Amino acid sequence: MALRTAVLRHVRIPVQTLTLNGSKQQLWSLRFMSSHDDHITKAEVIERVLSVVKSFPKVDPAEVTPEVHFQKDLGLDSLDNVEIVMALEEEFKLEIPDKEADKIDSCNLAIEYISNHPMAS
């Protein structure tokens, strides 16, 4: 005990504030597991939506553009439409309510909906 106090009396740790304000990068890594602050960019949404649509078996990948309408342009039926929306749900880890899901019938609307969705990742 005496030794401990003797040692502690001689050890000095300089007082300093945590350097959180210095770098944004460090702050970001502290919130690594947080679901906030990691919104995906619209460009990324577009790219991933297009890759999901292109990988759909009945779709010719060459025809897919961000403006394409699933049923009118790609020749899909309503069930394929729902299937694509479910694939998008899986890709972006969302659960789209049925009413909203019914409205999504083109790449444009899907991109719009997902990029505005706070939980998309």
Place this chain on the structure above:
Amino acid sequence: MAFAARAVKVPPNSASLEEARCRVFDFFRTACRSIPSIIDIYNLDEVVTKSQLRSTIASEIRKNAHITNPKVIDMLLFKGTEELNNILEHAKQRHHMIGQYVVGREGLVHDRDPKDEGISSFLKNFYNSNYF
């Protein structure tokens, strides 16, 4: 007990074809959303992908696309829901799932080998199914 109660619940008939259509889509969505747990339960991740299973479900539904009677659609939906519940309750085994939904009914014998192409159509039909 819980699943018995769920299994016997019959929703009222669809009033119109449009309503039956919506119910089919709802069922399809429910089935798609339970795909991840199905893959977990039956360890299917090494033999099939989620999108393949989704396409299988869609093609099972599409088999009955010609039906226009709402009551018949309701009946098929009931059977589909029952099947989905059974699958989710682990009432099946892994080879049932693989046989029914991964390989498919004709997958094992359907023109896998070049020498199968010359096989008689009678034999092909025989392998495919009893139901004509």
